[in-house]
Amino acid sequence: MKYVIIGNSAAGIGAVEGIRQVDREGSITIISDEPYHTYSRPLISYLLYGKTTEEKMKYRPDNFYRENGVEFIAGVRAEKVD
Structure with a gap:
């Protein structure tokens, strides 16, 4: 599959784990479309305030x-599904 x-x-x-x-x-x-490893978006403010690291x-x-x-495939936007 x-x-x-x-x-x-x-x-x-x-989904991958399942x-x-x-x-x-x-x-x-x-x-x-983002060029990054999977991360927790809610922690962005903590990163900006220096309370966490990118690794965490x-x-x-x-x-x-x-x-x-x-x-x-990072940094590529899916435009359509064929």
Whole structure:
């Protein structure tokens, strides 16, 4: 099976984890218009005030995509689904 997830939010990461629970072999691609690793948007204000770090804002470790066999296409906006 081939899976395409549009958006690199907590919901997208949850989708990857859910898919991997039932399908270890299917290909997963995440397309995100942001060029960043998945992060907690509510923590942006804490980062600006110096109360957290970029590393602590991440939902999952840097190796999350690789460990789950995810192709992460960052900085590209999905225009349509074919």
